[in-house]
Amino acid sequence: MLDLAARLGARGFGRVEPNPMVGAVIARDGVILGMGHHRVFGGAHAEVDALEACRAAGADVRGATLYITLEPCHGTGKRGSCCAAISAAGIGRVVYARPDPHPKGRGGAGVLREAGIACDLSYASPGATRLSDAFIKRVTTGLPWVIAKWAQTIDGRIATRTGESQWISNSQSRGRVHELRGRVDAILTGIGTVLADDPLLTARDVKVRRVARRVIVDTHLDLPPGSRLARTARATPTTVACDKSMAVAHIALDRRTALEEAGVEVMGVPTRLDDRVDLGLLLRTLVSHYGVSTVLVESGAALLGSLIAGDLVDELRVYVAPMLLADDRARPALMGLAVPSLGQARRFSLVRARAVGEDVELRYRMSRA
Numbered sequence: 001m002l003d004l005a006a007r008l009g010a011r012g013f014g015r016v017e018p019n020p021m022v023g024a025v026i027a028r029d030g031v032i033l034g035m036g037h038h039r040v041f042g043g044a045h046a047e048v049d050a051l052e053a054c055r056a057a058g059a060d061v062r063g064a065t066l067y068i069t070l071e072p073c074h075g076t077g078k079r080g081s082c083c084a085a086i087s088a089a090g091i092g093r094v095v096y097a098r099p100d101p102h103p104k105g106r107g108g109a110g111v112l113r114e115a116g117i118a119c120d121l122s123y124a125s126p127g128a129t130r131l132s133d134a135f136i137k138r139v140t141t142g143l144p145w146v147i148a149k150w151a152q153t154i155d156g157r158i159a160t161r162t163g164e165s166q167w168i169s170n171s172q173s174r175g176r177v178h179e180l181r182g183r184v185d186a187i188l189t190g191i192g193t194v195l196a197d198d199p200l201l202t203a204r205d206v207k208v209r210r211v212a213r214r215v216i217v218d219t220h221l222d223l224p225p226g227s228r229l230a231r232t233a234r235a236t237p238t239t240v241a242c243d244k245s246m247a248v249a250h251i252a253l254d255r256r257t258a259l260e261e262a263g264v265e266v267m268g269v270p271t272r273l274d275d276r277v278d279l280g281l282l283l284r285t286l287v288s289h290y291g292v293s294t295v296l297v298e299s300g301a302a303l304l305g306s307l308i309a310g311d312l313v314d315e316l317r318v319y320v321a322p323m324l325l326a327d328d329r330a331r332p333a334l335m336g337l338a339v340p341s342l343g344q345a346r347r348f349s350l351v352r353a354r355a356v357g358e359d360v361e362l363r364y365r366m367s368r369a
Helices: 002-012 046-057 082-089 108-114 126-130 133-141 171-181 191-197 250-261 279-290 301-309
Strands: 023-028 031-037 065-068 093-096 118-121 145-152 157-159 186-190 213-217 238-243 265-269 294-297 315-320 348-356 359-366
Touching: 023 046, 031 046, 046 065, 046 082, 082 108, 093 108, 108 118, 133 145, 145 157, 145 171, 145 301, 171 315, 171 348, 171 359, 186 191, 186 301, 191 213, 191 301, 213 279, 250 265, 265 279, 294 301, 315 348
Parallel strands: 065 093, 093 118, 145 294, 145 315, 186 213, 186 294, 213 238, 238 265
Antiparallel strands: 023 031, 023 065, 315 359, 348 359
């Protein structure tokens, strides 16, 4: 049942502020009475959605078991207390896949037990447990869940020596990337990628569950006002993260004015000693300013390498195409790290591998001690 609840939550992908991706199933004696998920920020939580589904079907939930991917909240936020709704409905038992760390909602299991409702934490379904990772990370660290995506040849190259990369992956793989774009809060890229490819970075020909903010790491404010990102900034939220001094420098006034008139937001971010934008601070700012919980990185090797070096990436989506370049000057997926021994390599765990036409989609999660 927790696996089913996890699948329901994964389909929800509502706005995450402070909504985790939560699914719920109500059952009795192995028979499902109703299912629900948190569809959108401000909407009914998964528990209440499932209870409403049961009422609509005329199902009696008294004494039934509620399976939920996150501990029910007991706060009185936008939608009231889920614990109160569960108790009022007469649910007999609750099984949840993960405790809620949010200060406004945690402790619901104890509240339910005090009300005489059995409440058990279960890690039986890894999928149900993982479902709320983005929410948990955001609440506990102030950082979003970062997914790095790229397409490569079998020998790990993302472009030829001349920069040609369209298209390494097939149309089916690209379609899956568009689906992912339509589910995240922000898409992060670097100015090098923008200047080379003039990307749009929007979800196209798929169901868009949310419109992702496009964020360009652009230390020296070089984004051309005529780029597709700038020209579409009024339709799709777009932010340029530049050096803090460039955001106010008189020498950059004309560029800044042109971008802002196009609808681009210019965000000044402190740089590090290497004259690069502080990526950790940028990610925290995306959380605090825009409520971002999930970030998709679509960039070149340098920015990807910097994010990996900063231990800022949580998940990889790698599309491997059935081709070889065998060219030592073809462009690698990542660069910029100094790793003299295998013991110092960043470690990831394979979560899933699947064929996408003749491509292979690999999903990894960062292995952290």
